Amino acid sequence: MATQGVLTYPKGITHRTRPSIAQKLHAVQIATASSVHHAAQSLGYGERTVRRWVMEQDKLRNFSGSKARKRNTGNCEAVPIIPDGHDLVIHMKDLRRQDLAVTSSHMLQFLRADHTDWIENYKSTRKTGYKSLLRLLKHFADRHGFSKQRICRQKKTQEDLEATRLEFGRYFHDxxxxxxxxxxxxxxxxxxxxxxxESHSYRMTALLTIRGDGAKLPIFLSSVARIELGTNCNDWYP
Known part of the structure; x- marks a missing residue:
């Protein structure tokens, strides 16, 4: 269990450096006196970052707030909102090690085991209780290095997939x-x-079936929980 009020991070998480305005201006001063490469090497910043600061030096100098204060950095003695955050991160990592999906619903299921009262209290104090809770868990996952799914390049083109489908069709019918x-x-x-x-947030299995003459069969759903599925919601439902 993590100590209440002390924000701890699991090993392996690297947090982005957030220099203050004064530190950025110091890097600009060194880059102007020597070179961007020298400033980046001596201060540990990226050359592209230092070059951007040089281009924005007028904006940095005209900043009206405190140039020495860092915003949104470190532990500002704030008490974590989510209870047992460290144990929750370990649970999320265990799911990833088993090649399982990590969603806000899975995180919520873990918290329900010991913190049902906290969940109900959080939802009762928010305008959109359940959606606000899911949004909080999503931000928690982002903050601890769990990335979202991103669109990536297909290994095969659509033309190759269509050719494979036609080849299999000819083989089957022959x-x-x-x-x-x-x-x-x-x-x-x-x-x-x-x-x-809110009640059943885990995985269901759906079996989609179509007959050779084009007729679609009803969707077969397999789940531990009892599901009521409306059949009149969509015109395309078979």
């Missing part, structure tokens, strides 16, 4: 040419995470 289309099913299993459910 081998099983006598199979009727209304007896052929294409099923795909996918995971669903319910992010806005």
């Amino acid at each position: 081998k099983y040419h006598g199979v009727a289309m209304d007896t052929l099913y294409n099923a795909d299993e996918t995971g669903i995470y319910v992010a806005n459910s």
Whole structure:
């Protein structure tokens, strides 16, 4: 358990350097007297960062506030809002080591074990209680180095994937040419995470099935909790 009132960080987290205005102006002074490279090497900043400060030196000098104060840095003797934050980070790292997804709902499930009263009290003091709690947990994850999913380059182009699909289709119909289309099913299993459910926030499994003649079958949902699914919400629901 982490000591109440003392903000601790798990090992391996590197926090970004946040120099004050006075430190930036000092770097600008050295860069002007010698070179940007010399200022960056002697003070430990990146050359691109020092070069940007040199370009913005007029703005830095005209800053009306305290040039020596650092904003949003370190432990300002503030008591952490989330209880047992250190244990929560360890739990999140354990999920990652098991190649499991880490979502705000998973974090909330961990806190429910010992801090139900805190959760209810937090939601009761916010205008949008549950959404505010999820937003708080999301910021907590960002602050401790848990990155979001990002769009990345596909390993294969869409043309290659389409060619593979056509090749498999020709192979299948050549081998099983006598199979009727209304007896052929294409099923795909996918995971669903319910992010806005207060009662059941864990993973469900959905089985999507389409028949060879184009007919869509009802979605089969597998979950520990009892789910009520409305069938009249969308016109496309089979």
